[in-house]
Amino acid sequence: MRITLHVWRQKNAKEAGSFVRYDVPDVSEHMSFLEMLDVVNEGLIAKGQDPIAFDHDCREGICGMCGFMINGAAHGPLRGTTVCQLHMRKFSDGDELWLEPWRAKAFPVLRDLAVDRSALDRIIAAGGFISVPTGSAPEANALPVPKEKAELSMDAAACIGCGACVAACPNASASLFTAAKVTHLGLLPQGQPERSRRAIAMVAAMNENGFGHCTNLAECEAACPKAISIETIARMNRDFFAASFSSRD
Amino acid sequence: MQLDAKVPSGPIEKKWDEHRFDLKLVNPANKRKYTVIVVGTGLAGGSAAASLAELGYEVENFCFQDSPRRAHSIAAQGGINAAKNYPNDGDSIWRLFYDTVKGGDFRAREANVHRLAQISVNIIDQCVAQGVPFAREYGGTLANRSFGGAQVSRTFYARGQTGQQLLLGAYQALERQIGLGQVRMHPRTEMLDLILVDGRARGIVTRDLVTGKVECHVADAVVLGTGGYGNTFFLSTNAKGSNCTAIWRAYKRGAAFANPCYTQIHPTCIPVSGDYQSKLTLMSESLRNDGRIWVPSKKEDTRPLDRIPDAERDYYLERRYPSFGNLVPRDVASRNAKAVCDEGRGVGPGGLGVYLDFADAIKRLGVGVVRERYGNLFDMYERITGEDPYRVPMRIYPAIHYTMGGLWVDYDLMSTIPGLYVIGEANFSDHGANRLGASALMQGLADGYFVLPYTIGNYLATTKFEKVDAGHAELRKVEGEVRERTKKLVESRGKRSADSIHRELGKLMWDKCGMARNAAGLGEALAKIPEIRERFHREVTVTGSGEEWNRELEKAGRLADHLELAELICTDALERNESCGGHFREEHQTPEGEALRNDQDFCHVSAWEYTGPGNKPVMHKEPLTFEHVHLTQRSYK
Numbered sequence: 001m002r003i004t005l006h007v008w009r010q011k012n013a014k015e016a017g018s019f020v021r022y023d024v025p026d027v028s029e030h031m032s033f034l035e036m037l038d039v040v041n042e043g044l045i046a047k048g049q050d051p052i053a054f055d056h057d058c059r060e061g062i063c064g065m066c067g068f069m070i071n072g073a074a075h076g077p078l079r080g081t082t083v084c085q086l087h088m089r090k091f092s093d094g095d096e097l098w099l100e101p102w103r104a105k106a107f108p109v110l111r112d113l114a115v116d117r118s119a120l121d122r123i124i125a126a127g128g129f130i131s132v133p134t135g136s137a138p139e140a141n142a143l144p145v146p147k148e149k150a151e152l153s154m155d156a157a158a159c160i161g162c163g164a165c166v167a168a169c170p171n172a173s174a175s176l177f178t179a180a181k182v183t184h185l186g187l188l189p190q191g192q193p194e195r196s197r198r199a200i201a202m203v204a205a206m207n208e209n210g211f212g213h214c215t216n217l218a219e220c221e222a223a224c225p226k227a228i229s230i231e232t233i234a235r236m237n238r239d240f241f242a243a244s245f246s247s248r249d
Numbered sequence: 250m251q252l253d254a255k256v257p258s259g260p261i262e263k264k265w266d267e268h269r270f271d272l273k274l275v276n277p278a279n280k281r282k283y284t285v286i287v288v289g290t291g292l293a294g295g296s297a298a299a300s301l302a303e304l305g306y307e308v309e310n311f312c313f314q315d316s317p318r319r320a321h322s323i324a325a326q327g328g329i330n331a332a333k334n335y336p337n338d339g340d341s342i343w344r345l346f347y348d349t350v351k352g353g354d355f356r357a358r359e360a361n362v363h364r365l366a367q368i369s370v371n372i373i374d375q376c377v378a379q380g381v382p383f384a385r386e387y388g389g390t391l392a393n394r395s396f397g398g399a400q401v402s403r404t405f406y407a408r409g410q411t412g413q414q415l416l417l418g419a420y421q422a423l424e425r426q427i428g429l430g431q432v433r434m435h436p437r438t439e440m441l442d443l444i445l446v447d448g449r450a451r452g453i454v455t456r457d458l459v460t461g462k463v464e465c466h467v468a469d470a471v472v473l474g475t476g477g478y479g480n481t482f483f484l485s486t487n488a489k490g491s492n493c494t495a496i497w498r499a500y501k502r503g504a505a506f507a508n509p510c511y512t513q514i515h516p517t518c519i520p521v522s523g524d525y526q527s528k529l530t531l532m533s534e535s536l537r538n539d540g541r542i543w544v545p546s547k548k549e550d551t552r553p554l555d556r557i558p559d560a561e562r563d564y565y566l567e568r569r570y571p572s573f574g575n576l577v578p579r580d581v582a583s584r585n586a587k588a589v590c591d592e593g594r595g596v597g598p599g600g601l602g603v604y605l606d607f608a609d610a611i612k613r614l615g616v617g618v619v620r621e622r623y624g625n626l627f628d629m630y631e632r633i634t635g636e637d638p639y640r641v642p643m644r645i646y647p648a649i650h651y652t653m654g655g656l657w658v659d660y661d662l663m664s665t666i667p668g669l670y671v672i673g674e675a676n677f678s679d680h681g682a683n684r685l686g687a688s689a690l691m692q693g694l695a696d697g698y699f700v701l702p703y704t705i706g707n708y709l710a711t712t713k714f715e716k717v718d719a720g721h722a723e724l725r726k727v728e729g730e731v732r733e734r735t736k737k738l739v740e741s742r743g744k745r746s747a748d749s750i751h752r753e754l755g756k757l758m759w760d761k762c763g764m765a766r767n768a769a770g771l772g773e774a775l776a777k778i779p780e781i782r783e784r785f786h787r788e789v790t791v792t793g794s795g796e797e798w799n800r801e802l803e804k805a806g807r808l809a810d811h812l813e814l815a816e817l818i819c820t821d822a823l824e825r826n827e828s829c830g831g832h833f834r835e836e837h838q839t840p841e842g843e844a845l846r847n848d849q850d851f852c853h854v855s856a857w858e859y860t861g862p863g864n865k866p867v868m869h870k871e872p873l874t875f876e877h878v879h880l881t882q883r884s885y886k
């Protein structure tokens with residue numbers, strides 16, 4: 001099939017960017033989206049031109065490194081799928097696709113389709129952990145965890161930190177990302193001692209790092225390649241308000 | 250070069266405890282005066298960096314991804330072993346030790362493996378305390394499953410995302426230390442060389458992958474946890490960025506490279522679909538618990554599946570290995586898949602595939618149970634191939650997956666360069682010639698959480714360090730060499746992309762040094778690799794400059810190293826004139842086609858020493874003795 005791409009090209013954070021058109025003939029339906037871009041890049045390199053920059057690593061939908069907008073949708077049209085796992089059979093001959101980087105104040109563009117997502121790491125550093133230095137752990141089965149809780153916790157822990165939720169949110173909020181971690185740890189007995197502290201610190205870090213506020217639009221949930229539920233946000237808000245309340249006691 | 254494994258004396262089950270007691274300690278107040286560089290943020294590097302920082306050392310941590318959470322450990326699916334014996338099915342530290350030595354086909358160091366089995370239980374405790382959401386039973390205790398040919402259930406798992414959850418545990422501990430200022434994290438930064446001062450590892454040279462800035466970092470010790478080198482074969486289950494540069498540069502500075510030819514081929518990957526293929530995707534081995542592997546009995550049988558009656562299907566693993574069936578170890582499963590495809594009985598495009606069929610499992614257990622067990626894997630398969638494995642069998646084929654070889658380390662995980670430690674997949678230590686499923690995660694975390702933090706303390710406490718400042722001649726020299734190499738690559742204006750040359754190398758390696766090897770083929774590869782390397786330097790093109798984001802420059806730099814390592818892999822494979830584990834020399838097999846070891850001549854580690862450009866490397870032998878697990882031919886019949 002034949003695909004027309006309009007790709008955001010921007011040399012670095014300082015220079016302005018613009019869309020550039022590429023016609024891609026002979027796309028195989030078995031290619032992944034990134035393999036299709038590899039082929040485009042091979043063509044550019046052969047002409048001595050700079051290839052399109054995009055982040056990727058595992059190409060298995062788990063590292064969270066890939067991600068950009070395809071026709072306004074984070075990771076493209078297929079629900080629950082990262083762009084590295086999206087295959088060309090989901091498109092049709094003659095399709096015209098617009099590729100843009102994640103757009104958010106907290107994610108400055110580095111080059112073309114790649115952005116700086118280190119703000120997400122800073123949210124984790126603020127409190128997204130259980131403080132248990134190596135060696136200080138009790139015997140693993142000493143603390144039973146009900147299966148249902150473990151499963152719910154795992155649902156939230158499946159977040160790959162790709163930033164699609166931020167990109168999809170009209171307010172560029174990182175609430176789904178932050179809430180996923182608050183939920184993962186907050187559901188487990190091990191996570192209880194720091195539960196209040198964690199919610200307060202992580203929400204504060206989210207605000208400090210330039211992310212917007214959540215206004216319950218749920219675009220994040222629709223864009224999340226791991227289908228993390230916005231119920232996690234409700235949970236985070238409960239923890240946050242409960243903690244803010246008790247810290248005023 | 251002297252190889253001294255420094256295995257402590259005493260009974261095997263007491264070695265580690267007594268050794269820990271003998272190790273010198275760094276006074277708590279002095280720890281902050283030491284800086285340790287940790288390259289890598291995978292299970293090995295991430296756990297080490299966090300643990301060292303918790304102890305009070307200053308840590309500089311590096312990775313090439315944009316976040317430490319993205320190291321390729323994230324992609325491990327199946328699980329992690331530990332000798333907890335929770336299912337009460339007869340497991341023990343001794344049994345895990347025994348299985349690992351035997352599984353490695355008697356090419357690992359007994360003392361290291363025993364320590365690994367001992368520590369395995371602490372790892373699970375640590376991970377659970379960090380909040381890793383392992384699978385649970387209804388009573389709230391941890392669930393286990395049997396994995397990759399083990400006859401006990403000792404594998405802990407978090408759905409099909411065990412690596413992800415373990416890595417996030419280590420990452421969270423690491424981020425906590427970053428937040429506390431104890432670790433300085435350098436993401437999107439690639440180590441390009443190692444700096445030695447007075448024969449000791451004292452720093453690294455890096456390139457910032459966004460700005461192109463090249464700089465030196467100084468420390469008292471350097472730890473490499475940079476993963477495996479499977480990408481030498483271009484197509485593998487590794488991430489696109491996985492590379493050998495850090496260990497290769499260390500090798501060229503004097504670290505011995507052990508058993509480079511020990512590569513593991515995973516039997517259950519999705520077959521290649523076209524020449525644009527950029528990587529291969531693993532389908533977890535756990536699928537073999539319920540899926541049945543077969544090919545048509547007749548050659549080039551093109552009948553539709555439902556027209557091939559059961560009697561004309563060859564469930565070749567069940568037939569040949571009645572007691573293990575579809576659960577034989579990886580090397581055995583892979584070789585058998587190749588054999589049936591070589592006979593012309595392979596399925597799918599190009600005949601390079603075998604069926605992994607769930608029809609019987611669905612009949613026996615119902616779709617619901619199969620979906621619960623393997624749903625995410627089935628979805629992934631469908632996304633990639635467009636075929637629904639609930640209705641048609643999966644097609645699978647072996648692919649390069651893991652490298653047992655790596656930098657040689659002693660019992661303390663120190664390489665032949667004083668002060669250079671190597672952990673995780675990057676070292677050669679515990680898996681011998683074949684790694685068992687769910688043992689790499691265990692080893693990475695054992696090294697990082699529980700071995701290195703002790704052993705490195707002994708080195709720091711007993712070494713007098715010369716002050717090395719930014720103007721030190723050795724720093725300037727190595728940095729200059731890195732700049733020179735980078736400049737040469739940036740000036741390459743040939744006609745071919747690095748990837749296209751890498752594909753060529755990969756194909757040669759897969760054909761001549763893949764699942765089955767022989768002297769003639771290895772000889773051919775050894776003649777061709779220098780030729781490809783020479784063409785690489787003439788024909789590669791690197792667009793853009795060195796002072797910016799430049800993926801083509803990164804790829805060319807990594808490929809230059811893969812092209813050199815490839816030669817060492819083949820040299821080692823030729824030299825090891827026996828079959829063992831993942832290294833199958835066609836000249837050495839039993840009448841039934843099983844790997845035939847030669848313990849008389851090859852019961853040793855082959856550690857290669859670099860002797861300068863153009864010179865043949867020198868091989869040193871570390872003899873292996875087996876006092877506890879008796880040398881026997883592996884049998885899975």
Ligand SMILES: Cc1cc2nc3c(=O)[nH]c(=O)nc-3n(C[C@H](O)[C@H](O)[C@H](O)COP(=O)(O)OP(=O)(O)OC[C@H]3O[C@@H](n4cnc5c(N)ncnc54)[C@H](O)[C@@H]3O)c2cc1C
Nearest residue numbers: 289290291292293313322327328440476673674687689690
């Ligand atoms: C698809 C897949 C599934 C697997 N499943 C299992 C399983 O179920 N059970 C099991 O036990 N094992 C499994 N394995 C094996 C296991 O995952 C790996 O062996 C293990 O995770 C390696 O960990 P590591 O920390 O050594 O390296 P990695 O996790 O690969 O980390 C390497 C780190 O080094 C950094 N790095 C590399 N080079 C440089 C450089 N030059 N400069 C700076 N940084 C650098 C990277 O950025 C990264 O942070 C699997 C492997 C794969 C590929």
Ligand code: FES
Nearest residue numbers: 057059064066084
């Ligand atoms: S490249 Fe890893 S999730 Fe897409």
